[in-house]
Amino acid sequence: MKYIALLRGINVGGNRKVEMKKLRTLFESLGYTEVSTYINSGNIIFESEDDTKTVLTKITKSFEKIFDFEIPTLVKTEKEMKKIANAIPEGWQNDATQKTDVAYLFPEADSKKIIEELPLKKEFLEIRYMKGAIIWNIKRENLNKSQLTKLISHKLYKGMTIRNVNTARFLAGEKE
Incomplete structure (x- = not known):
């Protein structure tokens, strides 16, 4: 299924910097495919066989390990x-x-x-x-x-x- 992750409050005014390349690599390490980012404001498009809740849990846990700040994240299906x-x-x-x-x-x-x-x-x-x-x-x-x-x-x-x-x-x- 195709998903879009929307990250809130990153790369705004030079604060809470997150490199899009790092995000792509992270999402690929979680087993997601066809990973791409769109502009520098935290939009990640990817595919996964997991359901939405599992995807969100995996992303959130990986963010907690990698970043020293919280990244509120919404995961929507392409259909949504x-x-x-x-x-x-x-x-x-x-x-x-x-x-x-x-x-x-x-x-x-x-x-x-x-x-x-x-x-x-x-x-x-x-x-x-x-x-x-x-x-x-x-x-x-x-x-x-x-x-x-x-x-x-x-x-x-x-x-x-x-x-x-x-x-x-x-x-x-x-x-x-």
């Missing part, structure tokens, strides 16, 4: 990633006028209620929940008005890992 990517309206893009992101949700944050709990001014953006993710689109001119930048200081922020729409579509198997 496609379902999320397919929920993004085609017109939602990242360009000069708009910004679209996908926040993949860890189990503790995965609830329809999450949208109500986030400190966002929803009149300035479109936001949608689906199992496993929330997706938003905002006109760039409304970015500050929406208070989207305040998201990183909210308690629920630790329960998500965010990718831009281009990355989300690529990881789901759609080519850019």
Whole structure:
């Protein structure tokens, strides 16, 4: 089965550095095949015969042995990633006028209620929940008005890992 591992909070602002080559080697040492990484923000695509829970356990335990910091990790099947990517309206893009992101949700944050709990001014953006993710689109001119930048200081922020729409579509198997 094809999986995508989404690592949260690595290689951001020069902190918690993890080399993609090291990740590929680590995943191959766990017996995973067709291992590749996408950009430097912790996206690993690979294949395994193991079920999702076993894959996550193996990855988490290996990270604990190798890195001196925690790496929260989500493991999604290709099918789950496609379902999320397919929920993004085609017109939602990242360009000069708009910004679209996908926040993949860890189990503790995965609830329809999450949208109500986030400190966002929803009149300035479109936001949608689906199992496993929330997706938003905002006109760039409304970015500050929406208070989207305040998201990183909210308690629920630790329960998500965010990718831009281009990355989300690529990881789901759609080519850019």
